[in-house]
Amino acid sequence: MVDAFELINTPHILFGPGRIKELFSQAGKYGSNLLLIHGSGSFLQSEKGQEITALLNDSDFQVSKAGVSHEPSPAMVDEIIQKNVSANIDVVVALGGGSVLDTGKAVSAMLRLNEPVREYLEGVGVKKPAGEKLPFIAIPTTSGTGSEATNNAVISEVGKNGFKKSLRHYNYVPDIALVDPELVLSCSKRVTAASGMDAFTQLLEGYVSEKSSVMTDAWAREGLKSISRSLERAVNRGDDLNARNDMSFAALASGIVLANAGLGLVHGFASSIGGVIEMPHGQVCGSLMAVVHERTIRALQASDPKSRALEKYVQAGMLFSGEKGRDKTDDYYLEQIIRKMYDMTESFGMKRFSHYGLTENRAAEIAGKTDNKNNPVSFSEEERKNILLSRL
Numbered sequence: 001m002v003d004a005f006e007l008i009n010t011p012h013i014l015f016g017p018g019r020i021k022e023l024f025s026q027a028g029k030y031g032s033n034l035l036l037i038h039g040s041g042s043f044l045q046s047e048k049g050q051e052i053t054a055l056l057n058d059s060d061f062q063v064s065k066a067g068v069s070h071e072p073s074p075a076m077v078d079e080i081i082q083k084n085v086s087a088n089i090d091v092v093v094a095l096g097g098g099s100v101l102d103t104g105k106a107v108s109a110m111l112r113l114n115e116p117v118r119e120y121l122e123g124v125g126v127k128k129p130a131g132e133k134l135p136f137i138a139i140p141t142t143s144g145t146g147s148e149a150t151n152n153a154v155i156s157e158v159g160k161n162g163f164k165k166s167l168r169h170y171n172y173v174p175d176i177a178l179v180d181p182e183l184v185l186s187c188s189k190r191v192t193a194a195s196g197m198d199a200f201t202q203l204l205e206g207y208v209s210e211k212s213s214v215m216t217d218a219w220a221r222e223g224l225k226s227i228s229r230s231l232e233r234a235v236n237r238g239d240d241l242n243a244r245n246d247m248s249f250a251a252l253a254s255g256i257v258l259a260n261a262g263l264g265l266v267h268g269f270a271s272s273i274g275g276v277i278e279m280p281h282g283q284v285c286g287s288l289m290a291v292v293h294e295r296t297i298r299a300l301q302a303s304d305p306k307s308r309a310l311e312k313y314v315q316a317g318m319l320f321s322g323e324k325g326r327d328k329t330d331d332y333y334l335e336q337i338i339r340k341m342y343d344m345t346e347s348f349g350m351k352r353f354s355h356y357g358l359t360e361n362r363a364a365e366i367a368g369k370t371d372n373k374n375n376p377v378s379f380s381e382e383e384r385k386n387i388l389l390s391r392l
């Protein structure tokens, strides 16, 4: 029997190499006045980036631009709104990594409202978004956050009262996700590794989540297959289009999974850490995923060995073992997935938290504020502190 489930909207997805050329016909459906949100990194300087910029400049679109240099803050979103509020924008297009896509999503949500975004952030503001927004097209140039398929934009402010919180409404799912793996070919090894570990974390957390369903399981399994085939190859051979293709799909799938099944303790930590230190989200996930999942698996082995979550970890271990059939013990496959995560953490050079200035005292404070989210095991504050200190 299929258990009850709920599935929110997914974007109109255009997936495949070379599909970027469809941007113009797709954006044209909404009008000719386009606001392009882009990154400040290497993509626009790449051959593909230059090609897209030239095509936009030569097109009939009236194009306004806004650059994004770091993870979005309320001030950054508000500033873009103020600059463009009177420009009669028809469609917002975000071309970049997760920060760019989240900024574009927030701008498309707030441009008509013209109010400070802070007032609508979960756990920060008191207003609830009504969901009205401008048409939004998300075009990822990294393979990680899955923002091209999610209903939230993550916005943070670092400091004494810092936070990393979401602007969320099911209408905020992008109207179109234009996922062209060729755009990711120029992505650096460091960013490929960190963003890939984010997608891996999102898929595995969503797969074992207490909110997972038959629908999210299907996406999660396909995404994890792509990760097992291609994450290491995409990191080590960035020019391999097949590997990039798999990783673009894995990131997209991870977005659909997380929007519907939620996330686990790694992302609970990412939320509380993000208000305290400036550490790239993919690094936070990559640094913590092995230890969090290992402790979750050990706890399930001890307390709930017949659980659905532990069986899913076994399934994931089978995928990553690369072995056909299931002729070994469950414990064997569990060790496979644990070892794989630690291997990737090491070989990809995922940083420890002290590298970004986190101290032991602050780590204890963060552990106190961290939510277990939908992790299949709920860890105590003391256990969360130990997890974090193990990666200090």
Ligand SMILES: [Fe+2]
Residues within 6 Å of the ligand: 145, 198, 199, 202, 267, 281, 285
């Ligand atoms: Fe993430």
